[in-house]
Amino acid sequence: xxxxxxxxxxxxxxxxxxxxxxxxxxxxxxxxxxxxxxxxxxxxxxxxxxxxxxxxxxxxxxxxxxxxxxxxxxxxxxxxxxxxxxxxxxxxxxx
Amino acid sequence: xxxxxxxxxxxxxxxxxxxxxxxxxxxxxxxxxxxxxxxxxxxxxxxxxxxxxxxxxxxxxxxxxxxxxxxxxxxxxxxxxxxxxxxxxxxxxxxxxxxxxxxxxxxxxxxxxxxxxxxxxxxxxxxxxxxxxxxxxxxxxxxxxxxxxxxxxxxxxxxxxxxxxxxxxxxxxxxxxxxxxxxxxxxxxxxxxxxxxxxxxxxxxxxxxxxxxxxxxxxxxxxxxxxxxxxxxxxxxxxxxxxxxxxxxxxxxxxxxxxxxxxxxx
Numbered sequence: 001x002x003x004x005x006x007x008x009x010x011x012x013x014x015x016x017x018x019x020x021x022x023x024x025x026x027x028x029x030x031x032x033x034x035x036x037x038x039x040x041x042x043x044x045x046x047x048x049x050x051x052x053x054x055x056x057x058x059x060x061x062x063x064x065x066x067x068x069x070x071x072x073x074x075x076x077x078x079x080x081x082x083x084x085x086x087x088x089x090x091x092x093x094x095x
Numbered sequence: 096x097x098x099x100x101x102x103x104x105x106x107x108x109x110x111x112x113x114x115x116x117x118x119x120x121x122x123x124x125x126x127x128x129x130x131x132x133x134x135x136x137x138x139x140x141x142x143x144x145x146x147x148x149x150x151x152x153x154x155x156x157x158x159x160x161x162x163x164x165x166x167x168x169x170x171x172x173x174x175x176x177x178x179x180x181x182x183x184x185x186x187x188x189x190x191x192x193x194x195x196x197x198x199x200x201x202x203x204x205x206x207x208x209x210x211x212x213x214x215x216x217x218x219x220x221x222x223x224x225x226x227x228x229x230x231x232x233x234x235x236x237x238x239x240x241x242x243x244x245x246x247x248x249x250x251x252x253x254x255x256x257x258x259x260x261x262x263x264x265x266x267x268x269x270x271x272x273x274x275x276x277x278x279x280x281x282x283x284x285x286x287x288x289x290x291x292x293x294x295x296x297x298x299x300x301x302x303x304x305x306x307x308x309x310x311x312x313x314x315x316x317x318x319x320x321x322x323x324x325x326x327x328x329x330x331x332x333x334x335x336x337x338x339x340x341x342x343x344x345x346x347x348x349x350x351x352x353x354x355x356x357x358x359x360x361x
Contacts, residue, residue: 023221025161027348061347065285068222075224 009085010048016076017044017054020069031061048085051092058093070094101346109296109339116142116335117328124323131323135331136185142334143178149341150174156348166217170341173210177334180204188322195322196315197260208270211301215277218297219284226280234279242272245309252316264312271305278302296340303333 021029032054036042039060040053047054058066070093080086116138123134150171157164180203187195219226245268249261256264278301285295307329314320 020221023161025157025163025348027156028161028163031348068225068284071225072222 010045012080013048013089014045017073020072020076032057051089055093055095112335113332116331120323120328128321135323135327136189138331139181142331143181146174146334146338147178149338153341153345162217162220166214169210169214173207176203176207197263201263208274212274219277219281222284230280230283234276237279238272238275242268248313254316255318264315267308271308274301275305296336300333300336303329
């Protein structure tokens with residue numbers, strides 16, 4: 001049951017990040033994915049367990065304007081933030 | 096991926112371009128009005144042309160995808176329209192020796208503004224949830240405080256220009272003020288933190304354009320404007336900032352190799 005819930009959260013987080021990046025443009029999404037794969041050998045859904053990877057990649061690509069991207073992801077996950085693991089995810093990518 | 100070294104090099108190139116064009120026009124001023132006119136007119140063409148090339152490249156890269164895809168298409172419309180305007184201005188002035196203001200060039204300058212406005216809207220759209228009413232109101236108030244003196248200057252002028260030229264001159268600050276609202280919002284939004292400098296260049300370029308237009312209107316109305324006037328440096332700088340901003344996007348989002356499908360969760 002807990003495993004299923006966690007898988008669901010993982011999907012939610014992944015979809016939220018995807019949505020924010022695709023909303024900006026395909027090349028932005030592609031760049032983030034490519035960088036995650038290149039630097040950490042991981043895929044977007046894995047960032048749920050390793051939000052620090054996403055944090056570093058966003059910082060590397062967007063400089064300090066990563067804050068704007070993170071805030072957009074946060075807004076996308078607004079209703080789910082009450083859940084502890086998602087709160088941890090958000091706070092880690094915001095660091 | 097841009098390394099810190101590349102970023103510093105890009106910023107150095109930008110400052111070099113700004114200094115070279117600015118000094119070029121100032122030096123030409125000392126060589127006479129005909130010389131500065133020629134130097135300035137002939138600087139506008141490659142500078143505006145470069146922007147067209149970069150805009151087409153970034154539009155092709157984004158291929159209408161996402162809000163920035165649409166934004167870049169609109170930006171290409173702006174670049175093409177202003178390139179035609181600059182070319183028309185130069186032909187009027189250097190080939191036919193006619194006063195280029197007012198002229199068909201103005202039609203192309205004015206067409207560019209709706210493109211620029213829609214570009215900023217689409218560029219900021221992914222971040223719309225972060226734009227507070229307070230920020231919008233502040234941007235509108237700043238814009239109005241810029242617009243009112245401009246309009247007052249137009250109405251209360253003693254210029255030799257025709258009524259048509261004065262009305263045409265007044266349209267520019269109005270269009271500028273419409274564009275300035277999203278530009279200010281963007282600058283505030285992306286400047287939270289110490290933002291990637293080159294990304295904000297597009298928005299700072301708009302700011303320079305607005306200042307230059309206000310200056311152009313002021314000096315035209317008191318009959319002291321000539322091609323090569325220091326206010327032209329600001330126009331050229333805004334093109335350069337736009338070009339570096341677009342170039343930065345091209346470098347960051349250059350074509351990547353195929354991405355594995357495993358990234359798609361669902």
